[in-house]
Amino acid sequence: MDSLSSVGWRGRAACVDADPELWFPVDGAPAAVAVRICRTCPVRRECIADDLAFPFPAGVRAGLDADVREPLNAAYVDYRTVVATRYEVLRRAATRANGLAVRVLADALAAEADAVAGYAVALALTVPPAEWTAARDAYTAAIAARRSAEAAAGRSAGTARIDRAWVRLLAAAHRLALITTAAPAALAVPSSLAGAA
Numbered sequence: 614m615d616s617l618s619s620v621g622w623r624g625r626a627a628c629v630d631a632d633p634e635l636w637f638p639v640d641g642a643p644a645a646v647a648v649r650i651c652r653t654c655p656v657r658r659e660c661i662a663d664d665l666a667f668p669f670p671a672g673v674r675a676g677l678d679a680d681v682r683e684p685l686n687a688a689y690v691d692y693r694t695v696v697a698t699r700y701e702v703l704r705r706a707a708t709r710a711n712g713l714a715v716r717v718l719a720d721a722l723a724a725e726a727d728a729v730a731g732y733a734v735a736l737a738l739t740v741p742p743a744e745w746t747a748a749r750d751a752y753t754a755a756i757a758a759r760r761s762a763e764a765a766a767g768r769s770a771g772t773a774r775i776d777r778a779w780v781r782l783l784a785a786a787h788r789l790a791l792i793t794t795a796a797p798a799a800l801a802v803p804s805s806l807a808g809a810a
């Protein structure tokens with residue numbers, strides 16, 4: 614279900630020929646050189662997406678220290694866990710009445726979860742506006758597809774737990790953006806989080 618991570622991007626990484634120890638300073642010193650290199654890297658999004666899928670509690674990824682990444686990673690694990698639970702419920706239900714429509718609904722929920730994750734990554738890294746908008750549009754389209762599948766299946770894909778985990782994930786991504794962006798005052802709260810606790 615988790616299609617966020619792939620390995621083809623690694624060959625394009627700015628660190629591909631660099632000394633790995635720069636990303637893992639042994640004496641706990643700031644990894645300033647690694648952070649600078651990461652900021653020039655063309656695959657930062659893929660890198661942090663990989664860290665979400667396979668979290669590693671040390672070193673620098675995508676220009677972010679492990680302790681800074683940890684809240685986003687934790688929120689992501691929680692979100693994917695509750696979505697996966699609901700996905701399995703729907704897949705089991707698909708063996709009974711209205712099976713095809715419910716299976717389509719389960720897949721729509723999974724696709725939406727991938728789009729939410731892509732949106733969270735774009736938000737966390739404060740990518741250029743065009744990329745951020747594309748990620749948000751993909752997410753919006755995925756929601757529309759899920760709602761359409763819900764209508765066809767005659768049941769809801771979501772739960773209150775999924776909604777809470779979704780808010781926590783996007784809120785964590787937004788907090789990360791506030792930490793890392795050069796101009797936090799210019800970073801508006803996404804409309805998707807408006808009113809969220």
Ligand code: SF4
Pocket residue numbers: 626627628629636650651652654655656657660661673674675676
């Ligand atoms: S963002 Fe940084 S750690 Fe990630 S692949 Fe690029 S240079 Fe390497």
